[in-house]
Amino acid sequence: MDLDQLAALRTPEGSAALAAAARVAGGDPLAAAAALRSAGVPAGLAAAALTQAELRRRAVGKFGPEADGMFLTRPGLEQATRRVVADRRAARLHAAGVRTLADLGCGLGADALAAARAGIRVYGVEADPVTAAMAAANAEAAGLGAWFTVECGDATAFDVSRVEAVFCDPARRAAGTGRRIFDPNAYSPPWDFVTGLAERVPRTVVKVAPGLDHGLIPAGAEAEWVSVDGDLVEAALWCGALAEVPRRATVLKEGPLLNASGRAGVPSYQPYQLTGSGEIEATVGPVRRFLYDPDPAVVRAHLVAELATTLGGNLADPSIAYLYADERVTTPFARCLEVTDVLPFSLKRLRALLRERRVGRVEILKRGSALEPERLRRDLKLAGDASASLVLTRVAGAPTVLLCRPVPG
Structure with missing residues (x-):
């Protein structure tokens, strides 16, 4: 887009073209362009309006309802x-x-x-x-x-x-x-x-x-x-x-839908903050009953050790940011899974265990594993009506698979 096109979009004719483009955005682009031309919108103005309408549609996730009135570029x-x-x-x-x-x-x-x-x-x-x-x-x-x-x-x-x-x-x-x-x-x-x-x-x-x-x-x-x-x-x-502080992990989680009056409407977010030096290391120990998968903000801030302290947890491998603890602790900084089985990685053994448990659906998480999850999913040849979470990781340097189930809440 150039300055002339932007100026054209800000005229009454441009506003009308933007409104028309908004009604057809998200569908077939050729059909949308034809609809605007058939409504008498010049080709150049129609193209600019459709581009803006599509960008505004994508921008709602970032900006909320105000995206409908913004002017945008793809890189911006x-x-x-x-x-x-x-x-x-x-x-x-x-x-x-x-x-x-x-x-x-x-x-x-x-x-x-x-x-x-x-x-x-x-x-x-x-x-x-x-x-x-x-x-x-x-x-x-x-x-x-x-x-x-x-x-x-x-x-x-x-x-x-x-x-x-x-x-x-x-x-x-x-x-x-x-x-x-x-x-x-x-x-x-x-x-x-x-x-x-x-x-x-x-x-x-x-x-x-x-x-x-x-x-x-x-x-x-x-x-x-x-x-x-x-x-x-x-x-x-x-x-x-x-x-x-030296390091901070800020975790924003969506809360109730509220508008400015506190009634249902725009999503609100609850902030949670973990701080620390980012320089201490968590202790290393065994796999325990509960696995905690830290939020990526915690991992990137190098605050896994600080989180381990609040959970009473440890790493099972010094280079893998999964934490393990004996107790279930509610935290906004990590997802919790209950570990039911710990196996040295073997496709044959894992397939046999899942067949025995009648597991037909798996969620696959990984840290420190070179395995490609979708290929593993095909190789497992799943059948059954149960579900499970598989965690591909390392324990004390050894390739390991953990069979887990999510913990509610």
């Missing part, structure tokens, strides 16, 4: 922060006393809009002209134009002395191709600029990929990993006065 949507995560970050910034914020590389404005909703004045900088224009349009659509303004330019040239805090989400996809960038030095803005912000601004937050090498975490920074309903979605570095 992929990198944009989920609203529940952005809102929690904005609330933490506001609680820390931040009232003015620079969003360097603001993209489509997801984080800036959250900060603006929290009562923080945001100055956004975005290098791509179309994305910058979309971010401004999104602020206007949300009624936050007075709180969030965008300039198109070089984030590294912004005068950070104008604000109390800085947020930076460096682009991790190559311009033009959309390919993911794994080398932080190739981010935009570059990594040395991003990490240098903490030395210039007392309160700095940097959004990073969840797979960030711990060796790249600046000294004194708090590294936080965030999951939503079991999916690891991002990591952030809280620097300077914003750092509270």
